[in-house]
Amino acid sequence: MICRMRGWDVTVHFTKTKLNGERKHDNWRIYIKPEGTIQRKKIEIENIGTQNFGKSGRKDYLYDLEIEGADNYSNGEVVFHNSKMKRWSECDVVVLGKHIVKGTKDVYNYYLGIDISPEYAAKLLDDKKLKKWVVALDGKKLITGVTNIRNLLKKKAKVRFFIYYGKSDNTKIKLDVGDVLRVTSEEVIRYENEAHPEAPLFRGYINRAMEPIPEKNVSDSLDVFNRLSLLEPKRVPIEELIRWHQESIKEKKFKGGGLYLPAPHAELIYAGKKVLVLKDRKYNIGGEVFLIFDHDKAYGYAMLGKPIKINTKTEFINLQPLHKVTEEEFKKYKWSLPLYAYPVVQFMPFSRPKKMKVPRGVQNFLLDAADYIVEESSLPPIAFLGERPVEILTEKTD
Structure with a gap:
């Protein structure tokens, strides 16, 4: 078990396994706590190695903790007190x-x-x-x-x-x-x-x-x-959002609109394989946030950038690795040049695609798109601050 911890109080508990296979909880643990300018380690299990790093004179310490237990110890559980984990x-x-x-x-x-x-x-x-x-x-x-x-x-x-x-x-x-x-x-x-x-x-x-x-x-x-x-959305209190807004950090809220993309293009954005959305008209949607969906699923929120004009077939082909639209699809959609490519500036994916009942005849945009998601009654309000997705916390948010 390898983890990086920041803080000043960490306890690691273990389960001890008996020879007959039964398990019981013992008071075996590693306890690390800097005190003043001294880093102190108390190790109560044999064959457990630890390393810690930190600067004296600070109340905040950074540890790299690697634990290697004997075979009769398992189910290591880390309890953090005033600490946090970092994901790599x-x-x-x-x-x-x-x-x-x-x-x-x-x-x-x-x-x-x-x-x-x-x-x-x-x-x-x-x-x-x-x-x-x-x-x-x-x-x-x-x-x-x-x-x-x-x-x-x-x-x-x-x-x-x-x-x-x-x-x-x-x-x-x-x-x-x-x-x-x-x-x-x-x-x-x-x-x-x-x-x-x-x-x-x-x-x-x-x-x-x-x-x-x-x-x-x-x-x-x-x-x-x-x-x-693509970072996971930060959960930010509404008071903090207001403070950020007052400091003139760019904010783009989701206003309810959805952007329909025929299969498989919405799913390609979800998979991180498509970063340009093609349209045959120039829309004033740069900097707007949309719910991305196809014929039966919603995949997450995307903020689009300003459009890039595609004037020639050569430009269309050169950008294919980014927009993923084939020449067969170009003909199927009855498009003609010029086209407009909108960069996916940021994308906040759902943990999994959500089922959606899309009205007939939708080809581009859908008002109040989240209302057509059939898996849940409502979605949490979100915004992009400084081009990063956040979920707005209210008193009703879990």
């Missing part, structure tokens, strides 16, 4: 470079990257804030610098392009440039591309090296990182 997102990234940690001989930090296409790299270079994170590998040589990357794209050089994802924590895992490393990130952060909204950039915050993945030679896809970047 697992992903596979490519090693772009490494260096030995100062003062050691076999401890490394690795520079990590996400594979991207030359076309995607070009779109990131058009954003003045994101362009510095685009790098390339020529064999095992790392190439950085916006000018150098532009020259490689202009020459159509046979190199691999990457988003610089971040640096790993210290590790003794030995890898070479080009190898794939599995890491767990405390957070996968999505950065919006102002020049090309359909091409965001992803970076990891606190990346712990887990294990090499020798059977792979490329990173996880951008779809994976996009999915990991």
Whole structure:
């Protein structure tokens, strides 16, 4: 059992197993509590190892606690007092470079990257804030610098392009440039591309090296990182929402409207595989929040960005990996150019799709869409604050 805890009082209880298989609760536990500037450990079970980290003089401590019990102990239960757990997102990234940690001989930090296409790299270079994170590998040589990357794209050089994802924590895992490393990130952060909204950039915050993945030679896809970047909704008291609003943080409330997408496109958004919504008309829906649904299910809330105009068939085909509309569907819908692509800026998925009784004849938008969900009488009010989904708490909210 491995967990990271922040706080100053943690107890771990165990169940002791008798030889005949019966179990009983004993008062075996680990108790960790800093007192003043001293970190104190009291361990009452043999063969249990703990590690803790913290700065003296603070009342807030950070622990990495790894517990390995003997075979006759099971069902570890962690009780947190004034503490919180952190969840880590697992992903596979490519090693772009490494260096030995100062003062050691076999401890490394690795520079990590996400594979991207030359076309995607070009779109990131058009954003003045994101362009510095685009790098390339020529064999095992790392190439950085916006000018150098532009020259490689202009020459159509046979190199691999990457988003610089971040640096790993210290590790003794030995890898070479080009190898794939599995890491767990405390957070996968999505950065919006102002020049090309359909091409965001992803970076990891606190990346712990887990294990090499020798059977792979490329990173996880951008779809994976996009999915990991979708945070679960925060539960925020209404008073806090009001305070945020007074501080001029952008707020977009769900006003009840639904956006119909024919199968399988709503489900593709839910799966994190579709990030552009195509329409044959220009609607004033940029920045609005919609309930996303198809013929019989609702999948969650989406906030859309400003539309991108698609003027040519070539542009339509080049953007297919993002909008997922096939040429057969183009003909079926009797569309003609230009089309308008609305980026899915943020998506708050339901824990599972909800059954919905959709009225006949709906083709684009549906007023009071949540009223047609048949699984429950009402949905909690939500809003997007600073482009992040939150659930508004009221006195009636559980």
